[in-house]
Amino acid sequence: MSIHQAAVRxxxxxxxxxxxxxxxxxxxxxxxGQVVVAGSAAPQFRGHAHRIDPEEAFVAALASCHMxxxxxxxxxxxxxxxSYEDDAEGVLDTGEAGxxxxxEVRLKPRIRFAPGQEPAPDKVSELHHQAHRECFIAxxxxxxVRVSCAGGQG
Numbered sequence: 646m647s648i649h650q651a652a653v654r655x656x657x658x659x660x661x662x663x664x665x666x667x668x669x670x671x672x673x674x675x676x677x678g679q680v681v682v683a684g685s686a687a688p689q690f691r692g693h694a695h696r697i698d699p700e701e702a703f704v705a706a707l708a709s710c711h712m713x714x715x716x717x718x719x720x721x722x723x724x725x726x727x728s729y730e731d732d733a734e735g736v737l738d739t740g741e742a743g744x745x746x747x748x749e750v751r752l753k754p755r756i757r758f759a760p761g762q763e764p765a766p767d768k769v770s771e772l773h774h775q776a777h778r779e780c781f782i783a784x785x786x787x788x789x790v791r792v793s794c795a796g797g798q799g
Contacts, residue, residue, distance in 0.1 A: 708733035725759025
């Protein structure tokens with residue numbers, strides 16, 4: 646077991662504290678203050694687009710965990726990976742309980758394997774299924790996570 650910490654810091658900037666008036670801007674603090682990420686609500690919820698919203702952070706956490714699981718599996722199987730990129734997206738929609746939630750996260754990884762080590766497309770798909778099963782974040786949420794393998798390259 647391990648403990649993972651994050652802090653959230655928000656301060657009222659003055660003026661009336663009304664739904665339309667307060668700032669959604671805040672800081673997400675990691676590593677005892679060594680890493681600070683500027684956060685806000687999504688723009689459709691009165692946040693600022695130049696800051697990371699919780700929904701984006703959630704999608705990034707799933708994509709990052711899947712990638713790290715995939716890389717670990719490949720390393721254990723001695724399958725060389727040169728690069729891994731993913732333009733993941735999450736769908737905010739009304740869930741089963743009638744409340745807004747991330748109903749689906751779509752991972753779209755593109756992987757470049759070491760020369761001469763590219764697995765067959767069905768093997769890449771199998772590696773992604775194993776990575777999904779081993780991903781700590783995916784194991785922690787109810788959201789459906791889909792991995793779209795393009796051209797057998799992940």
